[in-house]
Amino acid sequence: MKIKNIISCASLLVAVMLSSCSKYEEDDVVIKFKVENKTFETLTLYCDLSIREIQIDDNGEGECVLSDIDHSYASLHYGEESRQIFIEKKDRIEISFDGFDFIKSFKFIGAKERIVDYLNSFSITRIKPSDYQLSFSDFEKRLWELDKESQDLFSARKFQETFPVFYKMESNKIKYAYAQSLLMYPVGHSFHTKGNSYTPDDEYYNSIQKMMVEDEDIIGVMPYREFLKEGAYISYRNSEPSTNFYDKTLLKMKFFIENFKNDIVKQSMLNYLAVEYIHRYGIDNISELQRYYDTYVQIPELRKIYSEVYDKYDTLSFGKPSPDFNATDKDGKLYSLKDFLGKYVYIDIWATWCGPCRKEIPALHNLSKQFSDKNINFLSLSVDTDKDKWLNMINQNKEMAGYQLYLGNKSQFQKNYRVNSIPRFILLDKKGHIIKKEMTLPSSEQTIQFLNSLEGI
Structure with missing residues (x-):
């Protein structure tokens, strides 16, 4: 069995690409889209661990070409709605729908039409x-x-x-x-x-x-x-139960190394575990994981997947320049990261609907008061879908600390920082370089201690 059967669409791992190619090989999977009443600029195709964004033009048309795939489940997302599909090499597929009613109007034309109907029913x-x-x-x-x-x-x-x-x-x-x-x-x-x-x-x-x-x-x-x-x-x-995700990951990797004989399954699972860990926690302090990986994963296609993920997370390591953002205040004035440099920046990514986020508001308020005469800016970026709910909350709640800006949902800043859950706190130095991409909570005693230890705070 060829390894591309194993990795299927995962060979595109985490690379978010705009698909506009019109030339393709015989074995490529080609999906053409026709959208009436376009309400979003892009469709998103999730295939195993990969994400591919497909641009929809002004005529409501788009195209996605997938190479080196034998077969794979995939899901197509338009806004917050989705449909499941199944693809194999050489597939030529046409998908059409009305942007006002994605689910009911969704139409799949291709050899796997019966499969798609089954998957969605x-x-x-x-x-x-x-x-x-x-x-x-x-x-x-x-x-x-x-x-x-x-x-x-x-x-x-x-x-x-x-x-x-x-x-x-x-x-x-x-x-x-x-x-x-x-x-x-x-x-x-x-x-x-x-x-x-x-x-x-x-x-x-x-x-x-x-x-x-x-x-x-x-x-x-x-x-x-x-x-x-x-x-x-x-x-x-x-074994004694472990609550540490890294230790659990190493134990699982050790199990497959010691017990599995099928080399493709073993290496695929080691790759799966390593990539999953990096997706969640990044690449800091992973020397033992890296040693397991380098020793036992030799399949080139899998190593390529891992390298792509590792390289992307390397951009968020200590000392790297932070990704930028564009966000507005309650009056509509536009801000970016450069407007807050010259001081340390403590960023809070939150939303009004998030209970744990709201729970941290009093602690963040107290923290900002405690450091009001220090060289640090406290910046809250809302990822609410409904801007009015954000406006109502910051206008009514007197404990909203520091600078309050509206970032909006699904921003590039969120994608760059791999924000999968909130609240998420980030600490930057005076030049906008990353100190901690996952900073401790305002309510944590460690936060005060760490901020006080910063040079020139």
Whole structure:
């Protein structure tokens, strides 16, 4: 099996590109778009861990060309709505929709039309919360009963002969979607029985182990990868639980290094874990992870993926110039980062709908008062979709500290800093260079100590 079957669309990892190419090879996947009543300038295609933005022109037309893909699930997003698709090499696809009603008007023309219809209409029967009250053996029995029901409904679609690759991937996607509930049973049982704790025994661990199979044909199936990832950690049944994500990642990598024989699956999982960690936490203090990676991941395509991710996060390391932004105050005046330089800059990325963000407002207010005579600017950037809600809050809440600016949702600044959750705090030096891309919260005692330690504060 070729490695491009494994990485599929992940070969485009995290590279956000505008797709306007009109020349393509025979094996390329070519998707042409026609949008009536365009309400957004771009469509976004998520394919495994990759993101590709497709520009829609003034005529409502766009094109996306994907190379080196054998087969992959993907999702197409327009604004906050999405549709699932499945692609294989040589596919020629036409997608059309009305921007005013993306979901209902969505039309897919191509060889995978039946698959796309299935993906956007079929859902498995979920396990009920009350099922977690069952004994583990009864819970597992119930789980596989539900799996059989869903597998029978899927098989009735008769994809096996026409689309054998998709059939195997989807069948395993269903199976491992259910299998993930096995991982949750100890916590779920305790919660839904109101404290009746469950201690995993040999029966539990054996059930997990049975599902830890090595199959390179389905390494592109997300539930399968996720099960392997979490199952690897659970397999260390005698280890002390760790709440440190880095330590957990290293343990999981060690499991695949020591226990998996299929080289493609092993290297793919090591790559998956390493990339996932960098996506979340960046590249600071990852020497042991890097050592594991360099020693055991040798497939060029996977190393290319890792390098692309690493290089992008390297732009956010200590001492690098911060990405810029454009944001407005309540009167509409435009500001950028240069307007706040000459002093340290403590940035708060927040939104009115975010409970944890609002919880930090009093602490940020007190922090700004404590450092009011110091060389530091406190800057809050709102990522609200509704600007009026932001205006109402800053006008009514007297504890809003420092400079209050409206950045808006899905800004380039958010993308550059990989802001996946808020609140997010960032600390820059007087020249706009990064000191901490993930600064501690205003309510943390460490924040005051760290700010006081800054030279020339």
